Amino acid sequence: MGRKSRGHKNTALHIRSMKDPFGIEREAQDRSQAMARFLGWCSLGLGVTTLAARPRVARMCGVDDSPTAQTVLQAAGIRELGHAAALLIPRRRVGWGAWTRVAGDVMDLTACGRAMQTRRGTRRMRLTYTMAALAGITMIDLYTAMRATRGRRMKDGTRVQASVTVNRRVDEVYRFWHDFQNLPRFMHHLESVQVIGDRRSRWTAKAPAGRTVDWEAEIVDDRPNEMIMWRSVDGAKVPNSGCVRFVPAAGGRGTEVRIELGYSVPGGAMTANMAKIFGENPGQQVCDDLRRFKQVIETGEVVRSDGSPHGTAIRQQAKQRPAQPLAMHR
Amino acid sequence: MKANCWVAPNQVAVENVPDPQILNPRDAIVRITSAAICGSDLHLLHGFIPAMKKGDILGHEFMGEVVELGPGARDGLRVGDRVVIPFPIACGNCISCERGLYSLCENSNPNAAVAEAVMGHAPAGIFGYSHLLGGYAGGQAQYARVPFADVGALKIEDDIPDEKVLFLSDILPTGYMAAEMCDIQRGDIVAIWGAGPVGQFATCSAFLLGAERVIVIDRYPYRLRMAREKAGAETINYEETDVMDALRDMTAGRGPDACIDAVGMEAHHPSAALQAYDRGKQALKSETDRPHALREAILSCANGGVVSAIGAYAGFIDKFPMGSFMNRSLTLRSGQCHVQRYMRPLLDRIRKGEIDPSYIITHTLGLDQTPHGYDIFTNKREECVKVVLKP
Ligand SMILES: NC(=O)c1ccc[n+]([C@@H]2O[C@H](COP(=O)([O-])OP(=O)(O)OC[C@H]3O[C@@H](n4cnc5c(N)ncnc54)[C@H](O)[C@@H]3O)[C@@H](O)[C@H]2O)c1
Ligand SMILES: [Zn+2]
Ligand SMILES: [Zn+2]
Numbered sequence: 001m002g003r004k005s006r007g008h009k010n011t012a013l014h015i016r017s018m019k020d021p022f023g024i025e026r027e028a029q030d031r032s033q034a035m036a037r038f039l040g041w042c043s044l045g046l047g048v049t050t051l052a053a054r055p056r057v058a059r060m061c062g063v064d065d066s067p068t069a070q071t072v073l074q075a076a077g078i079r080e081l082g083h084a085a086a087l088l089i090p091r092r093r094v095g096w097g098a099w100t101r102v103a104g105d106v107m108d109l110t111a112c113g114r115a116m117q118t119r120r121g122t123r124r125m126r127l128t129y130t131m132a133a134l135a136g137i138t139m140i141d142l143y144t145a146m147r148a149t150r151g152r153r154m155k156d157g158t159r160v161q162a163s164v165t166v167n168r169r170v171d172e173v174y175r176f177w178h179d180f181q182n183l184p185r186f187m188h189h190l191e192s193v194q195v196i197g198d199r200r201s202r203w204t205a206k207a208p209a210g211r212t213v214d215w216e217a218e219i220v221d222d223r224p225n226e227m228i229m230w231r232s233v234d235g236a237k238v239p240n241s242g243c244v245r246f247v248p249a250a251g252g253r254g255t256e257v258r259i260e261l262g263y264s265v266p267g268g269a270m271t272a273n274m275a276k277i278f279g280e281n282p283g284q285q286v287c288d289d290l291r292r293f294k295q296v297i298e299t300g301e302v303v304r305s306d307g308s309p310h311g312t313a314i315r316q317q318a319k320q321r322p323a324q325p326l327a328m329h330r
Numbered sequence: 331m332k333a334n335c336w337v338a339p340n341q342v343a344v345e346n347v348p349d350p351q352i353l354n355p356r357d358a359i360v361r362i363t364s365a366a367i368c369g370s371d372l373h374l375l376h377g378f379i380p381a382m383k384k385g386d387i388l389g390h391e392f393m394g395e396v397v398e399l400g401p402g403a404r405d406g407l408r409v410g411d412r413v414v415i416p417f418p419i420a421c422g423n424c425i426s427c428e429r430g431l432y433s434l435c436e437n438s439n440p441n442a443a444v445a446e447a448v449m450g451h452a453p454a455g456i457f458g459y460s461h462l463l464g465g466y467a468g469g470q471a472q473y474a475r476v477p478f479a480d481v482g483a484l485k486i487e488d489d490i491p492d493e494k495v496l497f498l499s500d501i502l503p504t505g506y507m508a509a510e511m512c513d514i515q516r517g518d519i520v521a522i523w524g525a526g527p528v529g530q531f532a533t534c535s536a537f538l539l540g541a542e543r544v545i546v547i548d549r550y551p552y553r554l555r556m557a558r559e560k561a562g563a564e565t566i567n568y569e570e571t572d573v574m575d576a577l578r579d580m581t582a583g584r585g586p587d588a589c590i591d592a593v594g595m596e597a598h599h600p601s602a603a604l605q606a607y608d609r610g611k612q613a614l615k616s617e618t619d620r621p622h623a624l625r626e627a628i629l630s631c632a633n634g635g636v637v638s639a640i641g642a643y644a645g646f647i648d649k650f651p652m653g654s655f656m657n658r659s660l661t662l663r664s665g666q667c668h669v670q671r672y673m674r675p676l677l678d679r680i681r682k683g684e685i686d687p688s689y690i691i692t693h694t695l696g697l698d699q700t701p702h703g704y705d706i707f708t709n710k711r712e713e714c715v716k717v718v719l720k721p
Contacts, residue, residue: 294436307466317461323385
């Protein structure tokens, strides 16, 4: 898989995560993901072989003398297929998939260690080779899992970009956005934004367990019908900034809205805070925000269905309720 | 309330579910007086449309009485109004809606991201038509919530019976759009695959739009008889005659100027071997749809002609005759019907007596008998053409 095909390809809102100056090593992450996928294919091959030719595999490993070994091998074969699924099913982050392989390796090593205690001669020798091979594989798996997980965490902050076209004149769109109190209508992680001065506003975001986090922001650049740029003032728990640009779409097609958000988190310690407020995946979140923005500015409401009663949100799209009314009192 | 729910492939059941309620300002709640089962529901029944969930309420052809309105829907509608509900849910505000492409509304599918992953871009939400198309509860029920009711509900002012206006919700506009996409010129011969409700109305519409002759293709004699007797079509039974030979013969070698596929993704094939090929590929999901009628429509069409694909497809097809299509300058048009665009003009035609769509109704059942309705409609038993439900 090439670089281009990853990221948030699953949306037409055209959204892109960008490398930040502190540097999440995207290249390295891509390489470790490729490695994880390769291991996925290995798991698939191994799983199928183990299940199909159990007696031969047992002989090769030096455990062909025991009936329990057959059961253990069968379980191991099925488990390999599980790893393969975890590593290969598209669009799923491979980080945790690689960790399932590490866990499996540990199980295999333990099983071999047990088998060693009772075996002598050529069987013991073959088992030793198996152990050595397993130890090597464990190292590779561990390395891959660590790389894939490390690449996934947004330690140092991130910037995301997204765009959408809305059927409203540029001045209407600018005015709507400029009134920051409108933002919580479509940015669902926000509880409220209060305008407290000419360029100042107080933002309150929802945090888990009903708590809230707030910070102050100031407009740093404001060009009517063109762009608005803001950033949090010193002292915000998660320093962040945003910029939205408005361009008329040619031929009366409304207005193109491009948004760029940045979260500059100095150290790893803040990561948890950031994830709590901005979600695990700010790219996905900004994409949902823009869809709801379009709904609100064009239709006046956030669209809801029985399957998605809380409105557009990628996470909810994966976990749909049945398409029948919610039980509530009228 | 009671509603007909999807349970598993090939299984529906009437269940007790909560009553719908207003979720958004522009919503209306409609007490349903008549609903219908559509050929599209059969694709859902058979499990060929992805993203169905146990408990999904089916049905996208329904009408009834407004019993509750959100604050934003009160301008055009009143409680007590009699309304027909178009199957695509459309906001009326986005560019697609403004251009009359209502089934491509850019706002009505809250699950657009999933639809984009499958289709590239997302179409509108549709009642009772999978979570890919929004996850909306459908209208084979006693009540339904209608979003954007201010643009999505057609008011019926007079006491014209349900049976004459119910099909404005889908298949009459759909048949009409199928014919309209053919861009019919004087002297044109139109061939239509499928003599189901959509094929029947495409036949009437093709004549209304000036077709010289219409040839309908199916294998059920009773459906072909209806197309002949009620709409004046010529017919071909594809189990008795080779379709392409017959069409070449009936058009003196030219081929029909326009071909309508009113069959869709579950086409049947007279050759057992080829039917098995497509069914097998469909079962293995290496081909989601069985496009036999579409292939035949393309190969049969006159040079420079139009193929109008109104039958529903969900995913990918195999062996698309691209060479024939390209070398012979054919045009392919398609789409879920932009129902809202056709409702008023077709209502006028019904009022003037130019069309009486009620002739296709063969069965009227209570809501409790819906599973039986699905059975006779899908298995073409009791000479079933269209089932109307009275909740
Ligand atoms: N585009 C839209 O907006 C829209 C709206 C409604 C329905 N549809 C679709 O239109 C199609 C027809 O709907 P319907 O309600 O008439 O369904 P239906 O099942 O009653 O009719 C389909 C007919 O096609 C016939 N058929 C099957 N294989 C054939 C073949 N190879 N050649 C010729 N005829 C063949 C069947 O015998 C049947 O009579 C379905 O795919 C449905 O989903 C599309
Ligand atoms: Zn339909
Ligand atoms: Zn719209």
